[in-house]
Structures are given as C-alpha cells and as structure tokens.
Amino acid sequence: xxxxxxxxxxxxxxxxxxxxxxxxxxxxxxxxxxxxxxxxxxxxxxxxxxxxxxxxxxxxxxxxxxxxxxxxxxxxxxxxxxxxxxxxxxxxxxxxxxxxxxxxxxxxxxxxxxxxxxxxxxxxxxxxxxxxxxxxxxxxxxxxxxxxxxxxxxxxxxxxxxxxxxxxxxxxxxxxxxxxxxxxxxxxxxxxxxxxxxxxxxxxxxxxxxxxxxxxxxxxxxxxxxxxxxxxxxxxxxxxxxxxxxxxxxxxxxxxxxxxxxxxxxxxxxxxxxxxxxxxxxxxxxxxxxxxxxxxxxxxxxxxxxxxxxxxxxxxxxxxxxxxxxxxxxxxxxxxxxxxxxxxxxxxxxxxxxxxxxxxxxxxxxxxx
Ligand SMILES: [Mg+2]
Numbered sequence: 001x002x003x004x005x006x007x008x009x010x011x012x013x014x015x016x017x018x019x020x021x022x023x024x025x026x027x028x029x030x031x032x033x034x035x036x037x038x039x040x041x042x043x044x045x046x047x048x049x050x051x052x053x054x055x056x057x058x059x060x061x062x063x064x065x066x067x068x069x070x071x072x073x074x075x076x077x078x079x080x081x082x083x084x085x086x087x088x089x090x091x092x093x094x095x096x097x098x099x100x101x102x103x104x105x106x107x108x109x110x111x112x113x114x115x116x117x118x119x120x121x122x123x124x125x126x127x128x129x130x131x132x133x134x135x136x137x138x139x140x141x142x143x144x145x146x147x148x149x150x151x152x153x154x155x156x157x158x159x160x161x162x163x164x165x166x167x168x169x170x171x172x173x174x175x176x177x178x179x180x181x182x183x184x185x186x187x188x189x190x191x192x193x194x195x196x197x198x199x200x201x202x203x204x205x206x207x208x209x210x211x212x213x214x215x216x217x218x219x220x221x222x223x224x225x226x227x228x229x230x231x232x233x234x235x236x237x238x239x240x241x242x243x244x245x246x247x248x249x250x251x252x253x254x255x256x257x258x259x260x261x262x263x264x265x266x267x268x269x270x271x272x273x274x275x276x277x278x279x280x281x282x283x284x285x286x287x288x289x290x291x292x293x294x295x296x297x298x299x300x301x302x303x304x305x306x307x308x309x310x311x312x313x314x315x316x317x318x319x320x321x322x323x324x325x326x327x328x329x330x331x332x333x334x335x336x337x338x339x340x341x342x343x344x345x346x347x348x349x350x351x352x353x354x355x356x357x358x359x360x361x362x363x364x365x366x367x368x369x
Contacts, residue, residue, distance in 0.1 A: 034092065038063050040105040052093035056086050063105065075138060077104040083332055139250060140290050146264070148248040149290070153268035156246045159218075162237040164209050169325060170273040171208035172263065174282040175224055176216075177300035179314075182224075184304045189227035191308070194301045198233060200314035205236035206360075207325035209273075213242040213261050213280075215287070242266075248290070255286055262290035276329045281317070296335035322357070 036047045036059075045066040050059060056079070060071035071088075081090055139145065176182045181192045204210060212230075214221050221241045225231040230238060247259040261282070267274050280288055281298045288295025299313050316339070323343040324333060333341075 034097065034099055034101075036097065036099075036101050036103055038066065038103045038105050040067050040069065044102070050092065052091070054092050055088060056090045056092070056095075057088040059092060060088070063103075067105070069105070074105055075141060077138065079103055139252060140292065142250075145248060145250050145262070145290060149262050149264040149268065152246055152248065152262070152265045156242075156265060158240050158242070158269060160240050161231075162239050164239060164270060164272065168209045169207055169277040169279070169330075170211065170266070170270075171204050171321065172211045172213050172261070172266070172278065172280040174261075174280075174284075174287065174298075175212060175214040175221065177283040177302060178281055178298050179230075179301075180224060180228060181301050181304035183302070189224075189229075192304045193228050194314055195308060195311050196314040196318070197228065197230070198235065200318045201230065201233070202235040203318040204321050206322075208279075208321065209239045210236065211239050211242060211266065213246070215244045215247060215259060215261070218243040218245075250289065252286075252289070258286060260289050261287050263288070263294055264290065275331050279321070279324075279330060279335070293331060293333075293335075296338055326356075 033049070033051050036050065038045045038047060040063075045063070047059070047062045047066060050062055056076075057071065060074055060076075063069065063074060063076075064071055076085070079086060079095065081095055086095060173179060179194050179197055180189075181194070184192060201210065212221060212225065214224075218241060221243055222231070225238070225241070242261070242265070244259065246265050247261055249257055249259050251257045261280070263275070263278055263280060267278070275291065275294050278294050280291070280295045282288055282295060283298050283300035285292075285295065285297045296317075298317065301307065301311055301313070320338050320341060323341060324330065326343075327333070
C-alpha cells in the first residue's frame, strides 16, 4: 500500500502555487502595459512591451524598431494631445489611447530619402490608404509647400485698404459661390449677391478683420467688390484683398495638381493672426488643404434666381462667428460641425458672450428696454 507522506503533499501544493505565480508573472502583461498597432505604407505592425508611463519618444523608438523609419521622419497622424501633436516627452497615459489603438504613420526610410532629386512618386502609395483628414494633415506639413509659402510671404505685395485693428480676429472669405453666384445670369450684381451679405459682414466686422481671397485676378476681385457694394459699405471695412498670385500649387493623389489658399501667407506677414484666431470660409474644401482645421466649408450659393429667397447660410454663419469670437483659441474647434456648435454658456466666456449679445440688441434698438 502506497502511503503519501504529508510532507510530500505539502511540497506538491507549494510547488503548484510557486509554478502558478511564476506563470502569472511571465505571461500576465505588466501593469499598464499597452499593445498598439502602427499602420504605415499599407502594412500593419504590432507594438508590444509599451507601458502607460512610456513617452512618445519611446513609442517612436518602438516604431523605428518595427518599421525602420527613424523617429525624426515619423509623422504620427492621429496621435493627439488636446487636439495637437504631442511632444516627445509626453507620456502615453496622457493620450488616453485604447489597447490596440491603430496609429497612422507617414514617413520615409532613409534609403528612399537618399534619392532626393526624384519627384515624390512614393507618396501616393503611402497616402492612398489614409482617409481625407489624414491626407490633409500630411500635406500641410510638407516642407516643399512650406517653402512656397515662405516665398509668397517675401514676394507677394499686399495692398492695404484698411489697417488691422488691435484685438480683432481674422476672417478670410472666398467670393465665388461663397458671397456671390458668378455664373447665373441677372440684371444686376444685387441679384447675384448671397442674401444677407451686408448684414453678415456688418456683424462679423465687430469681432474680425476681414480679408477677401479669390482665385482670380485682383482686377476682377475689385470689380466684384464694387458690384456688390462691399467696397463702399459704411458699416464695415475690408482689410485687403488677395488674388490667385498669393496661392500656391500642391499635389495630392486624390486631386492631382491644384492651387490652394494657404493662410500661412497672411500669418507670415501679420504675426497677430494665427490658427488660434483665424477662420476661413470657402465653398471648396481643397482650397484650405494647407490649413484644414481653420477652414469652414460653406454651402455653395448657386442658381441665385432660385435660391435668393431661401438661402440663410450667411445669417447662420454670422451667429456662429459671434459665438466663437469669445474663444481664445480656435484650434479646439471642428468647423465641420459648426451647425451643432454649442457656446460655452456655463463658462466665463459664455457669460461675456450673453452680455455682449444683449448690449448689441440694445444698440440696435431690438431689445425690449
Ligand atoms: Mg468659391
């Protein structure tokens, strides 16, 4: 008869416990350990062994190890901290990334960069697997386009009509199909003017310096502004006009080569304006591809004879401009959702906005008192 000695039983139990503890330590992820995926050039790479306390620099090193793209070449498109690209020192825990988060990356290998004289034929391949928003981010950072902007800042001469006013934000407006239906036939300019144009500009002028930017010649811009009665209106003043010569041409796989209106040209010439206090309206989204966050795509105003009686876009946009004018930083806004924007009524800015609205009502005689 085999009798198991109590000591032997105890040893087996203890050994099992130790073995189980060792297994747990080896196979259970460290506390805060995160697994991410980086998508680059149409392929996905798993990144393991990163933890919440690691920095963005460590993440970039891990990506470098997997993809071969050096940290300084990496553009991590959807990695954001408070809406902006995080610094290398930023901890991953601050980015609130979910396990398995897919990081979209653009970046080139050193061997590809070595052939610097060739056109960027590899870019479409990289960009094609990204959606439009990611494509935009990539384009606005391309060095060759930033160099073109620098050239416009140096060489394009702005003819000032009115001086900037201290403390005002900046509104940049397209003309064709934004303020004016330039294709429909009509007896007068007034019939082609977008409804509420003067009311809109009067309201916007209270908080914004106004610039007109159209992809045509200066001669035509000036003629159109005269035709619409904008250049002679007494309730507001236009700061200056920009024409097609202030634009730059860029290339994207989706649109090919085309001209855009880079706000960097204005920001480079007037350092009081930046993405924090500028907004641009255009009926063509690709016109603001160099500054996608700052652009608001307005519904085009076409067929003036049919839409003159029902188009209220400018009236509604005037309200939006008033509501956001109290903000210190526009970069937190997503103008794609402008129609759903709720002013921060609970905060101090909201109170100031309400007081100002009431004051304006009184000045216009529209108030009850
Ligand atoms: Mg237009």
